[in-house]
Amino acid sequence: MKKTVFAVTAIATLTLAGCIHVDADEHGRDAMYENTETALRVCGGEGRVKEVNEDGFKCID
Template sequence: MKTKLAIAAAALSLTTLAGCIHVSDDGVSNLDEIAINTETALRVCGGEGTVAEVTDDGFECKDDE
């Protein structure tokens, strides 16, 4: 039973991480701007998994391949 629970927890964790957004850490100075740009990027790029990078200056969508 514990093994099944551990496997389910691991699967849930991997699924959650699949939608992560990369935030540039090179001299980030304004976390409020990053939060605003993250929300905008999710709307403009089309949701989780479609944003390549978010900075305090803007964001970049992933290329359609």
């Protein structure tokens, strides 16, 4: 019984730990979000974006 309770507690703790999220700024927008939005506008749509990361983005030539 103790092992079962311990296992359930451990699983619940790990599940909740996965839900914790820290925003990059006070507005709730991080670099990836900002770069994705910019890439969609600059590249001309979803099908024209090659790569998006925290440092920037690349359009398909």
